[in-house]
Amino acid sequence: MRAVLAGSLGVALALGLTSPASAATGPEVTACPTALPADTTCYGGQDVNGAHYTIAMPKVWNGSLVVHSHGGPDLGAPTPARTTDDLTRWSVMVREGYLWAGSSYRRGGYGTRMGAADTENLRKIVVAKFGEPRKTFLHGQSWGGDVAAKTAEIYPRSYDAVLLTSGVLAGGSRGYDYRVDLRVVYQYYCGNHPRPTEPQYPLWQGLRADSTMTGTGLRARLEECTGITSTTRTPLQQRNLTDILAVTRITESALASHLNFATFTFRDIVHNRLGDRNPFSNKGVRYSGSHDDAALNAGVERFSADPPAKRDLSYDSDITGTIAVPVLTMHAIGDPTAFVEHEAAFRASMGWRPNLVQTFTTETEHSALSDSEYASALKALVTWERTGRKPTPASVAASCPANDAKYGKGCFFNPSYTPASYASRVNARPGGTHWPALTPLQSFLWERQGVRGIAP
Incomplete structure (x- = not known):
């Protein structure tokens, strides 16, 4: 067993020998995407690992921060356009008064823990620039949902609550x-x-x-x-x-x-x-x-x-269910890319913990849902974190029309929907499992044994 671990670790270390760290730049004031309010101030830069980032500060800041983990993974080299495109797509969060920050990650290609590390690095950059926010919320979209969930597991003291939208939440070992x-x-x-x-x-x-x-x-x-x-x-x-x-x-x-x-x-x-x-x-x-x-x-x-290869992919990207803060998910029932049954896999990974609320919409989209729904989900999550009063799918849906009066993008929540099991949509592997492929104990033991999974 030790020989196998040592061999795979050697491969991981070799894969980690990518471009050396570069000198950090920014945050420097830069032009905002046109989708943002004209009085928004945007900042751009690049961290020491080469990840580009964009930060957007609304004119009237509510004191809280949303850190965004993007999907993909992109296979090309990272560019600033990745982060400005994400800011455009989720400009609703800036309009809601939140300081927003998104990273391109340091390289293209797969690497959930890499994305988590770059997400956390960006949070620290924001704190150094603007001071400690009143609250910090984590938003993950698509594969970024997996990245955000892993970020919340690895850095449990950094984030107050987590919003996962259209998430690839079955993890790498079974999610594909x-x-x-x-x-x-x-x-x-x-x-x-x-x-x-x-x-x-x-x-x-x-x-x-x-x-x-x-x-x-x-x-x-x-x-x-x-x-x-x-x-x-x-x-x-x-x-x-x-x-x-x-x-x-x-x-x-x-x-x-x-x-x-x-x-x-x-x-x-x-x-x-x-x-x-x-x-x-x-x-x-x-x-x-x-x-x-x-x-x-x-x-x-x-x-x-x-x-060992499956173990390394599992260690990198499977969700252990150890997130302790409030987690709210939103997923289109007709999502053609990340099937809605990913949410059933995530529910199984979380083990029916009380800190998870899952909401569903009747849309057939993956990349972007209604701004009115994003605003409703974020407000419900923020209220839950502040008051301790857990929302329900019905209460989130009921709050949407008031937000739609502002954004006019429509409300499509279906509060009665429950997804079927992951195995009902994706062929189970005989002898395998559709429960969490990586348990918290496995993660702990593998870390003690020096397993690195997919290296940055």
């Missing part, structure tokens, strides 16, 4: 299983990723390390196989598309983006973060919903995860 399934099911039907004439590689890699394929090239292969954008598909294209969607339960509108993730982000996780080790498995999964399930299950590629 449906994309693993997509990767192998797509190849079974399409056979062009890779083509028979190209170098072959196991599909858990996503894409071979030296491939020059682009997103445009991948989309062309998807079009070739399924005619996804065509109004005159061939019968074979239509059958391929129908079978892929039915088996994976991915919506047609989101198929290209999920395949993109299962290609390029998987390559990043496997080659760049885990030293070419496999954290994914589909051994024993029974696929269903196609025109010929027997043939599909007999012909689809199978593989098993390397246990």
Whole structure:
């Protein structure tokens, strides 16, 4: 066991040898995005690890701070545009009187604990510039929901409450299983990723390390196989598309983006973060919903995860349920990217603790919900933290019309909705679990043994 741990730790240390820390810049006054009120003051800079950040101070500050963890992960180099785009999308929080801060993270690619460290670094920069806020709230969106939850676990004294929206909350060790399934099911039907004439590689890699394929090239292969954008598909294209969607339960509108993730982000996780080790498995999964399930299950590629690789991904990104402060989540029932069943996985990870309230909307969006809803969720969370009176999905929904009078974006809460189990939407791995893949005890023991997971 110690030899395995030492070997994987060596890989993690090697992966950590990225660009050296740079000299910090800022915070310096910079132009605000046009979506913000004209009297907002914005600041920009770069921390010692290379992460860009943007800070927005409203003219009338309520004394509290919202620190934002963005989604993705982005695979390119970090840029200031990442943070200004996020500020534009959640300008409602500045309009509500909060000091807002968002980080680009120090590099592109996967790394939940890296994102958590950069989020916490930014909080310290804000405190050094403006003093200790009255309260500090943490907001995570999409994969940033995972980052924010991990941030709250690692830095429990830094944040007073947590808002998670459209969160990828099942963790890395199980949260991408449906994309693993997509990767192998797509190849079974399409056979062009890779083509028979190209170098072959196991599909858990996503894409071979030296491939020059682009997103445009991948989309062309998807079009070739399924005619996804065509109004005159061939019968074979239509059958391929129908079978892929039915088996994976991915919506047609989101198929290209999920395949993109299962290609390029998987390559990043496997080659760049885990030293070419496999954290994914589909051994024993029974696929269903196609025109010929027997043939599909007999012909689809199978593989098993390397246990240390799965452990490292789990340590990096799985949620242990040790968040002690109030947590409020908001998720669209029809989210095509992070299925709403992620919330069931998160509820299981939290172990039915009393500090979690989950709200749901009837929207079919992922990247941005209604400003009126964001304002309602944030106000409910702030009141809960201040008074100790726990909100309910019904009370959050009831508060929305008053906020919609200000923002006019609509209120779509469904207070009676409860998501089905994660396993009801995503194929369970035989012998695995859809309960927390990482327990607090495992996390503690792994830290004592020197496990680093995915290095910064």
